[in-house]
Amino acid sequence: MKIVMVGAGYVGLVTGACFSEFGVDVVCVDNDQDKIARLKQGEIPIYEPGLEDLVRANMNAGRLTFSGDLSACVAGADAVFIAVGTPPSPGNGQADLSYIFDVAGQIADALDGYTVVVTKSTVPVGTGREVARIIRERSPKASFDVCSNPEFLREGSAISDFMRPDRIVVGAESEAARDVMRRLYSPLFLIETPVLFTSLETAELIKYAGNSFLATKITFINGMADLCEKVGADVHDVARGIGLDGRIGRKFLHAGPGYGGSCFPKDTIALVRTAQEYGAPQPIVEAVVEANNARKLAMIDKIINACGGSVSGKTIAVLGVTFKPNTDDMRNAPSLVILPALIAAGATVAAFDPAGMAQGAKEIEGVEWCNDAYSAMTGADALVILTEWNEFRALDLARVKQIMAAPVVIDLRNVYDPDSMERAGFQYVCVGRGTKPKDL
8 A cells, every 4th residue: 555644743754654664655745855855864853762763664665755745646645644733823722724725735636546635633623524625626526535533642652652552533434435544554453453433523523532631631630739738638649549440540640730742732722712613612621721821830839939939049950841751842841931930030940851952942042951960950959850751760869969059859740759858858849749737
């Protein structure tokens, strides 16, 4: 089989590389000619564990190629996947579909024989119908079907998520389209991956509903963490106690500074806007969006309070600036709110991140970027753990205490045990753990 992946960004590149590993001939197309040139040389523009080896192996096998010419690649393809960006529109937060619709027109002009056009990008309800209308209008005699095949890739574990997914969702309304998608995903059928065939609208809504539900779980446990701090409970135990209920599950019940990334912030807002547009408002999701924005601001106060009420003239070491570990993605990361606020309050911020510093330097002004964690902590008046990279989980605490100007640690990811940190001589502040009511 042959497919074209339009968009060589995170979703398109990972999906294309994984399909090529299945034995499919894949051409990844992008209008960024510099990116295509780098990919042809085996240079990967994003940080994703295992992706570079996967891309190079399939390039060497001849199954994965790259091109900047969409029209030259579509002919003879069984399916053309649209995996371009859908950023939030300025002002209303609704997904900007201009890239999707532009690509749909280009595909229409290049179709030659029956082809399944698949929206892989996260798109609002109704997008698939509009893509079909554009293609039909531009190329009335074209033989095609439009499918929705939302991605469920977690940054940092995307290859595993593709190869061993919880489920595959395909919105397809013809047997011919379903047959093409079955053949593409046949290796996953062999390992009995659940495959859900739905209408276009249902598949489009599943992605937004799924991400919004997960964002709700994160926001819920963050609220519980605040309550735990007031009543002397431990949010880790609360999360475990409710997560062992099979109806709830343990995942995404980790208290912290709020969710970020390319999906949850964008998708929750887009779902809110879509629901309002159709007259079916979603007050729970609206509250999640509002609470998550407030969460990041609350973390600023938490840091400043831990530093005695002021950070002016103090050096704050920050470990981790990406929105999660195992990625270089800074989009909507809590650091984008927290670090500028600390600098504005008069602090000197010295930061280290294993993968995100190049992008972080573009996004945040005034940060001193360090070569390693210990360099960032040297002479610091406080340490903030903002992203739970594995290398931050086993710091040499004796060394940390020795090199810091003051033994103050604000752990916004609950990496360490409060009692152990206090025994080691640190003033340790975390999220939802270890605080006892004053009258006990």
